[in-house]
Amino acid sequence: MEEAIPLRLLADVTNALRAGRGWEGSLRRLAELLVERLADWCVIDLLDDRGRARRAVVTGRGAGRSDSPRPGEPSRLLPSWPQGSAAPLAQVLRRGTALLISDVPSPERAADPLERAQLELLARLGATTAIACPLEAGGRPFGVIIVARTEAGRPFTEAQVPLIESLAHQGALVVDNARLYGQQYDIAMHLQRSLLPDTLPDVHPFRLVARYSPAHSYAEVGGDWYDAIALRDGSLACTVGDVAGHDVRATARMSQLRHMLRALVLDRPGPPDEVVRRLDRALEMLNEPGVTATLVFGVARQPAAGPSSLAWSNAGHPPPLLVHPRGRARFLTGGEGLPLGVDTDVPRGAAATAPLLPGSLVLLYTDGLIERRGEDLSIGFERLRGEAGNLRGLAPDRFLDALVERVAPARDDDIALLALWNH
CATH class of the missing domain: 3.30.450.40 (GAF domain)
Known part of the structure; x- marks a missing residue:
């Protein structure tokens, strides 16, 4: 008919x-x-x-x-x-x-x-x-x-x-x-990418590789970001964060937070938890209620003697993942505190520290990598940990590309990733 x-x-x-x-x-x-x-x-x-x-x-x-x-x-x-x-x-x-x-x-x-x-x-x-x-x-x-x-x-x-x-x-x-x-x-993608850094610093013995992978399901800008800064003392600051929302307002706040964090770190470097606390206070001074964000901010160091290390503070964000060159991948716990924009009166936990052995890789990422609709978040964490372990040994560029394809092929949400490799 x-x-x-x-x-x-x-x-x-x-x-x-x-x-x-x-x-x-x-x-x-x-x-x-x-x-x-x-x-x-x-x-x-x-x-x-x-x-x-x-x-x-x-x-x-x-x-x-x-x-x-x-x-x-x-x-x-x-x-x-x-x-x-x-x-x-x-x-x-x-x-x-x-x-x-x-x-x-x-x-x-x-x-x-x-x-x-x-x-x-x-x-x-x-x-x-x-x-x-x-x-x-x-x-x-x-x-x-x-x-x-x-x-x-x-x-x-x-x-x-x-x-x-x-x-x-x-x-x-x-x-x-x-x-x-x-x-x-x-x-939207041009705007989003224009607000992310064009290049990332390399500070021996560390190498950084980043990816931004937009969601397949909508044409909106979002608040996911990554950044890295080479500091005067030879250390390397790096961060991945996510401002709540999928709109121009979230993107504007993302750019604002990213540049505020840069200014704070370059003006007065300090322990990661102290830098995050100052950033939270600065966000509070903007007097824009309802703006919240999560992030992991870390500083990698290579002392004159001894192993490399990473110190980090976590503001309500998924934990970093450490991929050992010869062992199992594991999540780095510690240094946790509330997301930015929630309550600056609640004290932040002290920064956590972990050694970085040669060949190890630390992955910072946003929740789009692990979340799937209708699925318990613990399944996403375990999937990420398992696939990262399976891919260990790959060059960082290939590692990130393969990881996204294996862990989040549907791209239901934006994904920002930053890999810190101690080579």
């Missing part, structure tokens, strides 16, 4: 979008669904910012001619067209409504390059009838979709025009939302 198709098709396209295909993938899926349910071929041409048309999608199941385009054929720019062009694309854009092509003309009858290009394509597909519909959002066209049938005994007629037009309209809304989502996602 063709009357039942629009709602099912819209639901399928919406589900495809939710699966994280992006707007290009949604276009391809829309075309595939139209071919599965209604047509033998589907072609989608999109307009760029200069009003030029580019062939974006060709999908079909008909035999066509031997030179028929194949699914996945590379995108190409279409010829420009005169104002009165009879090409299906030009007619549909002028009319703003669907166009039935009940008898596909021969390309030899074309009066301009665009009409010839489109009629040649229909001929290559072996199309006998076709319907062209505009893809519009907010009253503005951004492309044209053409569905074609190749069987003379099953032509498109005027009866199918409203159906195809409705499907194109509903699909266009989904695709346009996906395109806007993609643009917002790119902007």
Whole structure:
């Protein structure tokens, strides 16, 4: 029953979008669904910012001619067209409504390059009838979709025009939302990454490697961050933190906290718990209730004699993970205190300290690495500890990339990671 198709098709396209295909993938899926349910071929041409048309999608199941385009054929720019062009694309854009092509003309009858290009394509597909519909959002066209049938005994007629037009309209809304989502996602990621350090210092014998991995499920900025500072005494300060929220406000507070922490450490270095206490006081002085954050702040040192060590303070954050080069990975406990922005009158615990043997690696991370919906957090911790142990011995870059893929492939939340390697 063709009357039942629009709602099912819209639901399928919406589900495809939710699966994280992006707007290009949604276009391809829309075309595939139209071919599965209604047509033998589907072609989608999109307009760029200069009003030029580019062939974006060709999908079909008909035999066509031997030179028929194949699914996945590379995108190409279409010829420009005169104002009165009879090409299906030009007619549909002028009319703003669907166009039935009940008898596909021969390309030899074309009066301009665009009409010839489109009629040649229909001929290559072996199309006998076709319907062209505009893809519009907010009253503005951004492309044209053409569905074609190749069987003379099953032509498109005027009866199918409203159906195809409705499907194109509903699909266009989904695709346009996906395109806007993609643009917002790119902007959000650019903003987020621009607020993180471009480079990280190397202080012998320590090496730092960081990753920021955005969530797959939304196009919002967040409050996850990492940072590191080489101090005057030859030690290395490093931190990973997370401001509560997924919005511009959280990102602004993240940048503010990161730079306040830098200023405090560079102006008056001290024990990690003292630095975190001063940062909490500074946040309190901003007089913005409701702003909370967690972080681990540590200082790695290599004395003239003796082993390297890491001292850290933990403000309500997941504990650092120490990966021994020849033993089991273990979480570093101690130095705990309340998150920032909760209650500065509650004393913070003294900083904790652990030795860093040559070849060992300390991982600082945000909770997006360990949390999964509906799962006890202890399972996430154990998964992280086990996989980190399995990956020990890898170079830090490969270690972080492999760890994210194994521990958090779905990326339900942003993830910031900082690996401190004593090489």
